[in-house]
Amino acid sequence: MQKRYGDMPRVLSMPPETRQPLPSYKGPHPREWTRPQDPFPYPIAPGQVGPHQPLYASSLRYPFACDGEASGLGQPLVDNQQGYGIAVYADDKDTENAGKLIGYSKDCLYPTRIAYYYNRAGSEDFYPLAEADNDIAQLKLNGETIDFIVRVETGTINRFLYSITMLRGPTDQPQVPDLSYWNGDLIYQFKGGVGIGFRQGRMRPTDMAERRFDLLRQGFAIASSTGNHTSNHYNIWLAEETALRVKRQFIARYGQPRFTLGIGGSGGAIQQYLIGQNGSDLLDAGVALYAYPDMLTQTIYALDCELLEYYFDLQAESTWPWSKRQRVSGLNSRAGVRDERGWMYELAMLVHGRLPRWPLGSSECSRSWRGLTPLVNNPRFIHFAPRFASALQGQVHWSYWEHLRHIFGTRADGYAAQTWDNQGVQYGLRALRRGELSPRAFLDLNAKVGGWKPPPQLKPERYWKLNGGALDDFSPWSHHNMLHTPDDGRTPAQRSIADPEAIAAAHRAGLVFTGELGIPLIDLRHYLEPELDMHHLSAAFSTRLRLQDAGRAEQQLIWVTQKPHAPIPEAIALLQQWLSQGQRPAQAQDRCYHADGNLIASGPDVWNGEWNQHPTGTCLKQYPAFGTSRVAAGEDLRGNLFKCPLIAVEQALARGDYTPIDMRPHLARLRQVFPDGVCDYRPAQLVQRP
Numbered sequence: 001m002q003k004r005y006g007d008m009p010r011v012l013s014m015p016p017e018t019r020q021p022l023p024s025y026k027g028p029h030p031r032e033w034t035r036p037q038d039p040f041p042y043p044i045a046p047g048q049v050g051p052h053q054p055l056y057a058s059s060l061r062y063p064f065a066c067d068g069e070a071s072g073l074g075q076p077l078v079d080n081q082q083g084y085g086i087a088v089y090a091d092d093k094d095t096e097n098a099g100k101l102i103g104y105s106k107d108c109l110y111p112t113r114i115a116y117y118y119n120r121a122g123s124e125d126f127y128p129l130a131e132a133d134n135d136i137a138q139l140k141l142n143g144e145t146i147d148f149i150v151r152v153e154t155g156t157i158n159r160f161l162y163s164i165t166m167l168r169g170p171t172d173q174p175q176v177p178d179l180s181y182w183n184g185d186l187i188y189q190f191k192g193g194v195g196i197g198f199r200q201g202r203m204r205p206t207d208m209a210e211r212r213f214d215l216l217r218q219g220f221a222i223a224s225s226t227g228n229h230t231s232n233h234y235n236i237w238l239a240e241e242t243a244l245r246v247k248r249q250f251i252a253r254y255g256q257p258r259f260t261l262g263i264g265g266s267g268g269a270i271q272q273y274l275i276g277q278n279g280s281d282l283l284d285a286g287v288a289l290y291a292y293p294d295m296l297t298q299t300i301y302a303l304d305c306e307l308l309e310y311y312f313d314l315q316a317e318s319t320w321p322w323s324k325r326q327r328v329s330g331l332n333s334r335a336g337v338r339d340e341r342g343w344m345y346e347l348a349m350l351v352h353g354r355l356p357r358w359p360l361g362s363s364e365c366s367r368s369w370r371g372l373t374p375l376v377n378n379p380r381f382i383h384f385a386p387r388f389a390s391a392l393q394g395q396v397h398w399s400y401w402e403h404l405r406h407i408f409g410t411r412a413d414g415y416a417a418q419t420w421d422n423q424g425v426q427y428g429l430r431a432l433r434r435g436e437l438s439p440r441a442f443l444d445l446n447a448k449v450g451g452w453k454p455p456p457q458l459k460p461e462r463y464w465k466l467n468g469g470a471l472d473d474f475s476p477w478s479h480h481n482m483l484h485t486p487d488d489g490r491t492p493a494q495r496s497i498a499d500p501e502a503i504a505a506a507h508r509a510g511l512v513f514t515g516e517l518g519i520p521l522i523d524l525r526h527y528l529e530p531e532l533d534m535h536h537l538s539a540a541f542s543t544r545l546r547l548q549d550a551g552r553a554e555q556q557l558i559w560v561t562q563k564p565h566a567p568i569p570e571a572i573a574l575l576q577q578w579l580s581q582g583q584r585p586a587q588a589q590d591r592c593y594h595a596d597g598n599l600i601a602s603g604p605d606v607w608n609g610e611w612n613q614h615p616t617g618t619c620l621k622q623y624p625a626f627g628t629s630r631v632a633a634g635e636d637l638r639g640n641l642f643k644c645p646l647i648a649v650e651q652a653l654a655r656g657d658y659t660p661i662d663m664r665p666h667l668a669r670l671r672q673v674f675p676d677g678v679c680d681y682r683p684a685q686l687v688q689r690p
Helices: 207-211 213-217 236-254 267-278 298-302 305-315 322-329 342-351 364-369 372-377 429-433 439-448 500-508 538-550 568-581 618-622 649-654 664-673
Strands: 086-089 101-105 113-119 126-128 138-141 144-147 149-157 160-167 186-191 221-229 260-265 285-289 333-335 361-363 521-526 556-561 591-593 599-602
Touching (some): 160 207, 160 213, 160 236, 186 267, 207 213, 221 236, 267 521, 322 361, 538 556, 591 618, 649 664
Parallel strands (some): 521 556
16 A cells, blocks of 8 residues: 655545434534633643644544644654554664654644744745854844744644744743743734645644744744644634634743734634634634635635536527626626636637637636635545545545534435525526626526535546546536536526525534624735635625624724735734724724825725615725625625525516516516525525524
8 A cells, every 4th residue: 555645644544433423513602602621731841742632623533634744843653553544654763663664643643842943134034043054134122133033832732733933032941931022912823725624734833933024023922723724624613722722832831922813814814703703712803814704605606606607618508708707606707817727728618519718718716716616515526635545535525514514414315414505596687687688698597507416426526637537527617516407408407405404503603704703803905806816805895794784893994905015014003002902993994005005095984885885985996896696696795695585486576676677578487497486685684593
């Protein structure tokens, strides 16, 4: 059996697992929890191993891919002789047994270590202090000139790699830290990505020093864990618990910080919103970069993407230009944009007997979300499958839903229940009402768009691998896993139907941001719409609407700028002032900037617009926002409606849902396309709650 994949160890096997049927979570919301006392005896001393059994997050899941070697930490500790996990060998220091198999590691654990690194003058890179010559950078702190040397603590907590980084004091020793240069505040670094569990994640000891170079120079301590990098998982309970434990280690070793400030982008911002809502005392405030309100409600429109792109590319009766696509997908689309993966689109069109659409262009769906649909949704796909022995690859259900089966529950077929639903969604309804889409095109789209097959019917992907299969199987859309019309639209394609208990469980479990934010957050982002980047501006307004519903809008500021400007130091300083004085400062207002850092406008109305039914503000004029496929179908921008209530098409017609378009001549076809009825988005604030 091959024991490595490239420079990474391969997981060979896993402990036996009994798949018991699981009910959906019906407990209280995390805001109502009393977190259990942590029995672990902090601090973790150098040479000791941190806790690895979760307190409340969930039971340990296997297989679990180790990433400590790729992080520069060497091999993990042996924890079994049964062949579970990765193989561990005697190191070169053991001259008698060098290279000999000594056991296996299923949990990827490392002892806590303290090391020192210096910043090389003229760079933002750090190197082991033992290698320093005369090129140690210096910095000024509190009027004193000091060597830029950092103390870095690393180890494992909850099986994830953690690090704590701070300036080294003049008398610092591994067992006795010198805190002379610590300013008293802790920055907790969260990171993003889309992950579904089953791996430890990488983090080099110098990563946080290099990422937060400027904050470290000011005396902040920086803590992080790969358990708070959503490229590894999206279990918010596990993320919260891991960060709490890292903070307990920090307090036990270094002392209680005055303030703990979060920072992080994308999934790192989502963690701050949800942790700030869910009631723990981890954070006092945070800077949420490129934020969404949560991960789960992004799947509502993200899983629409490939259904719509496949229709536009291969099923439509006529060509759909990029501007027309945007009116249905909601997300930005533009002609004249060459995607770096555009050759895949051109190849796929040729494989399926079509010429690529000219002029070439791209959309946020294809440029940013492509590939994430199968990662989240398909239990037979994982993008790092070679990290696991081939026998394991077929044993595990790989998907976001499966990793959180303890929350969503399982269905009778053994697969996790899901929250995604498009029953009754009238794609392109807003464009129809505006005269931008003909009734014929509207009905053709909705008859053919379909949904996603249920989990037992999903097949391996045909996108990520071009070898090992027939070329005519290649599909960037994953169309073989869609529900299709059997006769070119005469019989409408089936739609997907969510599990109501899974939806209720997601709300109960705190996976959905409902606006109950307990801490100040600055929602800070670059304007990325022209780049068709997934971190679109409208997500900030979706969050604001939910905060307004909960009466917590004063907790969020929206700041938008353009590269290369990044006002993170200003954001941190404002949050420190906010927390120090115990109330929101007068200058804590929404803002927008030019790329050179000059302020364009500031105030409570600068982001007003169609999303909140106010005249367009100065910042939104400067930085226009788009919507989503569900907004284009008639929903508001809150984006928190997993499954819409349905009304008969006759009722929708009678109350004027299609006005000014007269759809009465098309009533019979509407009934065929929507046999169960159409979405009722009135009132606008519908939210499923337990």
